[in-house]
Amino acid sequence: MAEQDNTQGATDAKGDPRLDSLRVRIDEVDRELLALLSRRARLAQEVGELKKTTDAPVYRPEREALIMRKLREANPGPLPGAAIEAVWREIVSACRELERRMRVAYLGPAGTFSEQALLKHFGSGVDPIACPTIDEVFRATEAGTVDFGVVPVENSTEGAVNRTLDLFLETSLAISGEVLVPVRQNLMSLGGTLEGVTRIVSHAQSLAQCIGWLDRNCPGIERVPVASNAEAARLASLDAATAAIAGENAAARYGLELVARSIQDDPNNRTRFAVVGRYECAATGADQTSLILSVPDRAGAVHALIEPLARHGVSMKRFESRPARRGEWEYYFYIDILGHQSDTNVATALEELRRNSAFCKVVGSYPRAVV
Numbered sequence: 514m515a516e517q518d519n520t521q522g523a524t525d526a527k528g529d530p531r532l533d534s535l536r537v538r539i540d541e542v543d544r545e546l547l548a549l550l551s552r553r554a555r556l557a558q559e560v561g562e563l564k565k566t567t568d569a570p571v572y573r574p575e576r577e578a579l580i581m582r583k584l585r586e587a588n589p590g591p592l593p594g595a596a597i598e599a600v601w602r603e604i605v606s607a608c609r610e611l612e613r614r615m616r617v618a619y620l621g622p623a624g625t626f627s628e629q630a631l632l633k634h635f636g637s638g639v640d641p642i643a644c645p646t647i648d649e650v651f652r653a654t655e656a657g658t659v660d661f662g663v664v665p666v667e668n669s670t671e672g673a674v675n676r677t678l679d680l681f682l683e684t685s686l687a688i689s690g691e692v693l694v695p696v697r698q699n700l701m702s703l704g705g706t707l708e709g710v711t712r713i714v715s716h717a718q719s720l721a722q723c724i725g726w727l728d729r730n731c732p733g734i735e736r737v738p739v740a741s742n743a744e745a746a747r748l749a750s751l752d753a754a755t756a757a758i759a760g761e762n763a764a765a766r767y768g769l770e771l772v773a774r775s776i777q778d779d780p781n782n783r784t785r786f787a788v789v790g791r792y793e794c795a796a797t798g799a800d801q802t803s804l805i806l807s808v809p810d811r812a813g814a815v816h817a818l819i820e821p822l823a824r825h826g827v828s829m830k831r832f833e834s835r836p837a838r839r840g841e842w843e844y845y846f847y848i849d850i851l852g853h854q855s856d857t858n859v860a861t862a863l864e865e866l867r868r869n870s871a872f873c874k875v876v877g878s879y880p881r882a883v884v
C-alpha cells in the first residue's frame with residue numbers, strides 16, 4: 514500500500530489516478546536508488562580501510578575523472594550530462610567523506626567564484642578553508658594544513674591571473690586538476706535598483722569583464738575596485754548608495770537584490786581554476802600537462818623550443834609568457850599541452866624540450882576538465 518503523499522497541492526488535489534501511480538513508481542525507484550547508494554558507500558568504506566593499511570591517499574582525482582567520463586559516455590538520457598555529473602559529484606564526494614573529510618583551501622571569502630570552483634570539483638563533502646590571498650592558498654597547501662588548494666588561473670575575457678602563474682614557478686606543489694566555471698556577473702544592490710546609487714564596487718577583473726555594459730547603462734556612476742566580489746557584495750549590503758557586481762550566490766548570502774543579471778560583455782565568459790596539492794595524478798587517457806619553460810636569449814630560440822611538440826604530435830592548448838623579473842628581457846613561457854607526461858609521445862617531446870631550454874618545469878599532468 515502506497516503511503517499518503519502530502520505534497521499534492523491545490524493543482525492536483527482532485528487526484529488524477531495516473532499521477533498517483535507514477536508517484537508510486539518514482540517512490541519505488543528512489544528506494545532502489547537508496548539501496549544501491551548504500552551498497553556503493555559500503556564499497557567505498559572498504560576501499561578506505563584498504564587504503565589505511567598502506568597509507569594511500571584518500572582522494573584519487575584520476576579515478577574520479579574516469580568515473581565521470583564513463584558515466585557521461587554511458588548516459589542514455591534524458592538527463593543532460595551536466596546534471597549526471599553534478600549528481601555523481603555529490604555521490605562520490607559523500608563516499609570520499611566516509612573515508613576522510615578533506616580540507617581544501619581557496620581564495621575567499623565565501624561567495625567567490627573560487628568557492629564555486631571548489632564545490633564543483635570536490636562536492637560538498639570537504640571543509641572549504643577561505644584564504645585571504647592566492648599566496649596563502651599555496652602556503653597552506655605546502656605546509657599541509659590543508660589537503661588541496663584551488664586557485665584561479667585565467668579568465669576567458671581578462672586573461673591570466675599573474676600571481677598564480679608566478680607561484681606555479683616557485684611552488685613544490687603539483688597541479689592535480691582543472692575546473693572551468695562559467696562566470697555570470699550580476700549587478701546587485703539593497704533595493705534591487707540603481708536609484709540613489711553613487712558607486713559600483715567589484716573586483717577589478719569583474720569590473721573589466723562588464724566594461725561595455727557599464728559604459729552603456731551606468732555612465733555617470735563611479736566604479737571602485739575592491740578585494741573580491743564577495744567583499745563588494747558585503748559593502749553593498751551595508752550601504753544603499755553602493756551597488757556590487759558579483760555572482761548570484763553572493764546576492765543571496767548578503768541579502769541583496771539583482772538590478773541586472775548576466776551583464777558580462779562576453780556571454781561565454783569563464784574562469785579556469787587549478788587544483789594544487791602534493792599529489793601526482795596517473796594518466797587517464799584524456800589528460801593535460803602544464804609546463805614552464807625559458808630559453809636562452811637568441812634568435813629562433815622560442816621556435817626551436819616548441820618545435821619538438823609538433824614533431825611528436827603533441828597539441829599545444831595554451832601559450833602564455835611572463836617576464837622573468839630579473840631586469841632583463843627574459844621570459845617564462847607557460848605552456849599547456851594535451852597528454853600526460855608518461856604518454857610516450859609527450860615523454861619524448863619533453864626530453865627534447867628539456868635539452869633545448871634554459872629552464873623546464875612540469876607543474877603537473879592531470880585529467881582535462883570537460884564542462
Ligand SMILES: O=C(O)C(=O)C[C@]1(C(=O)O)C=C[C@@H](O)C=C1
Nearest residue numbers: 557560571572573576605608609
Ligand atoms: O577508488 C577509490 O580509491 C575510492 O576511494 C572510491 C572513490 C569513489 O567513491 O568512487 C572515492 C574517493 C576517491 O577519490 C576515488 C573514488
